[in-house]
Amino acid sequence: MPLSVNEQKKTGQMREVWHRLVRNKTAMVGLIVISLLILMSVFAPLIVSYDSVRETNAEEKYQPPSAEHPFGTDDMGRDYFARIVYGGRASLSIGFICVAVAMSIGLILGASAAYFSGAADSIIMRIMDVLSCIPSILLALVIVAALGPGLVNLIIAITISTVPTFTRVIRASVLPIVGQDFIEAARACGTRHPRIVLRHILPNAMGPIIVQATMALSQIIIAAAGLSFIGMGIQPPAPEWGAMLSNARTYIMTSPYLIIFPGIFIVLAALSLNLLGDGLRDALDPRLRD
Amino acid sequence: MSEPLLRIEDLWVRYQTERATNYAVNGVSLSLDKGENLGLVGETGAGKTTVALSILRLLPQKTGIVDRGSIWFDGQELLSLSQSDMRAIRGNKISMIFQDPMTSLNPVLTVGEQIAEVIMLHSSKTQKHEVQQRVDEILQMVGIPAARKQEYPHQFSGGMKQRVVIAIAIACNPMLLIADEPTTALDVTIQAQVLEMMDALKRTLQTSMLLITHDLGIVAQMCDKVAIMYSGEIVEYGRVEDVFEATERHPYTQGLFGSIPSLTGNVRRLNPIGGQMTDPANLPAGCKFHPRCPKCMERCKTEEPAVVDRTGHRIKCHLYT
Numbered sequence: 001m002p003l004s005v006n007e008q009k010k011t012g013q014m015r016e017v018w019h020r021l022v023r024n025k026t027a028m029v030g031l032i033v034i035s036l037l038i039l040m041s042v043f044a045p046l047i048v049s050y051d052s053v054r055e056t057n058a059e060e061k062y063q064p065p066s067a068e069h070p071f072g073t074d075d076m077g078r079d080y081f082a083r084i085v086y087g088g089r090a091s092l093s094i095g096f097i098c099v100a101v102a103m104s105i106g107l108i109l110g111a112s113a114a115y116f117s118g119a120a121d122s123i124i125m126r127i128m129d130v131l132s133c134i135p136s137i138l139l140a141l142v143i144v145a146a147l148g149p150g151l152v153n154l155i156i157a158i159t160i161s162t163v164p165t166f167t168r169v170i171r172a173s174v175l176p177i178v179g180q181d182f183i184e185a186a187r188a189c190g191t192r193h194p195r196i197v198l199r200h201i202l203p204n205a206m207g208p209i210i211v212q213a214t215m216a217l218s219q220i221i222i223a224a225a226g227l228s229f230i231g232m233g234i235q236p237p238a239p240e241w242g243a244m245l246s247n248a249r250t251y252i253m254t255s256p257y258l259i260i261f262p263g264i265f266i267v268l269a270a271l272s273l274n275l276l277g278d279g280l281r282d283a284l285d286p287r288l289r290d
Numbered sequence: 291m292s293e294p295l296l297r298i299e300d301l302w303v304r305y306q307t308e309r310a311t312n313y314a315v316n317g318v319s320l321s322l323d324k325g326e327n328l329g330l331v332g333e334t335g336a337g338k339t340t341v342a343l344s345i346l347r348l349l350p351q352k353t354g355i356v357d358r359g360s361i362w363f364d365g366q367e368l369l370s371l372s373q374s375d376m377r378a379i380r381g382n383k384i385s386m387i388f389q390d391p392m393t394s395l396n397p398v399l400t401v402g403e404q405i406a407e408v409i410m411l412h413s414s415k416t417q418k419h420e421v422q423q424r425v426d427e428i429l430q431m432v433g434i435p436a437a438r439k440q441e442y443p444h445q446f447s448g449g450m451k452q453r454v455v456i457a458i459a460i461a462c463n464p465m466l467l468i469a470d471e472p473t474t475a476l477d478v479t480i481q482a483q484v485l486e487m488m489d490a491l492k493r494t495l496q497t498s499m500l501l502i503t504h505d506l507g508i509v510a511q512m513c514d515k516v517a518i519m520y521s522g523e524i525v526e527y528g529r530v531e532d533v534f535e536a537t538e539r540h541p542y543t544q545g546l547f548g549s550i551p552s553l554t555g556n557v558r559r560l561n562p563i564g565g566q567m568t569d570p571a572n573l574p575a576g577c578k579f580h581p582r583c584p585k586c587m588e589r590c591k592t593e594e595p596a597v598v599d600r601t602g603h604r605i606k607c608h609l610y611t
Binding site for chain 2: 118180181182184185186187188189190191192199200203204285286
């Protein structure tokens with residue numbers, strides 16, 4: 001009996017967070033849009049077949065949007081709608097995986113730098129300084145060039161070039177919390193270092209980290225696009241939003257829809273995640289509760 | 291006589307920074323029996339908190355250095371224990387109540403979670419409902435309805451927060467409770483409530499307490515023994531009755547009593563102790579209190595006074611040698 005009461009309370013808390021999120025209209029818009037984009041990518045084969053992504057058709061080049069081709073056709077006569085749908089798979093997975101990995105590494109490095117200070121701090125942050133000396137796109141480019149092009153190597157390269165920003169943001173938001181009295185109190189209770197960092201410090205530092213994650217996601221999609229464009233990322237004919245965008249700029253005067261559609265989807269993904277991230281930050285902060 | 295619960299012997303602590311060396315604690319010895327309350331009194335900067343942090347080994351890692359001395363607790367020498375052995379003691383056998391309840395609770399965890407954390411760290415209770423039961427019990431002991439355990443610290447008032455802090459401190463039935471000015475951040479009526487509650491809890495739990503304060507009134511109300519600290523030394527030590535009623539007192543203690551407004555006597559002005567606390571980076575020779583002492587003699591300026599023991603009432607002053 002006491003266990004079930006306890007379980008109820010835990011789910012009750014999650015429900016409370018959910019309620020606050022639902023009340024936040026902009027966050028809900030973000031949640032709905034990003035969910036639709038994810039569903040679209042996951043269930044892409046149910047929407048269009050992959051054949052229409054690859055099949056070139058010289059007779060149907062540069063067709064404007066029509067009933068047959070909702071988003072028109074590209075410079076090789078391929079159905080642009082199908083390419084957008086399948087392109088989401090690559091773009092979103094690169095975005096989410098890179099953010100998740102870079103954030104995890106950043107959390108470990110940034111939090112330990114701030115928490116242990118001294119030598120650990122100096123070593124970690126100087127390495128990050130060196131990494132951030134090199135422009136991130138150049139760094140990613142060098143890594144891909146060394147490892148060879150491909151989806152996995154692209155993800156590794158972008159992750160490495162994103163880690164320094166995450167580490168800095170996380171270190172900066174952890175620093176003021178390390179000095180708080182409740183951390184000292186936790187130590188006086190005999191709490192171990194990892195537990196102090198994970199349970200007492202990070203939940204208090206989540207705000208800026210969530211915002212940074214949502215911003216990094218859109219930057220990563222664009223960066224992946226850039227690398228794909230110069231042939232270091234997704235290999236043609238596989239579609240990817242950023243690569244499509246870059247590719248379409250040649251035809252911006254003659255077929256502007258080619259650049260508009262992938263652009264809209266990149267913006268939708270980035271914006272919806274930003275809105276959702278903002279809402280989540282507010283919903284998760286117990287201090288803003290009434 | 292049996293071994294006291296806590297025995298500090300000749301403890302010397304300094305804070306070493308690049309600019310200066312601050313001698314915060316200079317040869318403190320004290321002992322505390324089971325179930326006893328010891329009041330540690332002194333002005334700001336006398337080294338009271340440093341003594342408390344030394345017991346828990348929570349001095350700032352790089353700057354706080356223990357030069358000499360030993361701290362015996364329950365048959366163990368704390369200063370030579372490993373970090374992990376020390377962690378097992380913190381919060382379990384010795385726990386600390388911090389000065390400011392506003393900042394010593396984590397704002398993003400519920401009060402119940404924070405109490406449960408200490409219990410899970412130190413007890414064999416691993417079943418969730420067992421832990422929760424204990425949390426309810428403890429909250430009731432400090433006079434908070436168990437239903438409020440799902441609330442967050444900001445939903446509590448200052449006095450209630452201090453009750454929560456106390457609840458965390460007593461969660462594992464500690465043998466020694468270190469209370470670092472537990473009521474300074476609270477207003478007077480709440481102060482009385484909290485002290486009363488601590489006193490009652492102490493009696494039921496049979497806990498010893500080291501109460502750090504600068505309020506002699508609280509000491510008279512709560513403590514069995516009192517130690518007066520000045521400049522990192524204990525200048526007077528003894529049973530509360532002895533110190534409060536003795537005719538022979540250290541001039542500093544005399545000064546402290548002179549700074550308390552009296553309800554009965556017709557006193558127009560209080561008699562504060564003149565001058566400033568000595569700079570811990572630049573301690574005077576001889577008796578450390580001599581620059582401010584109204585009864586200062588020539589030998590006080592050069593010769594460090596010995597401790598005079600009058601059947602347990604110890605005074606460190608040349609006046610009585």
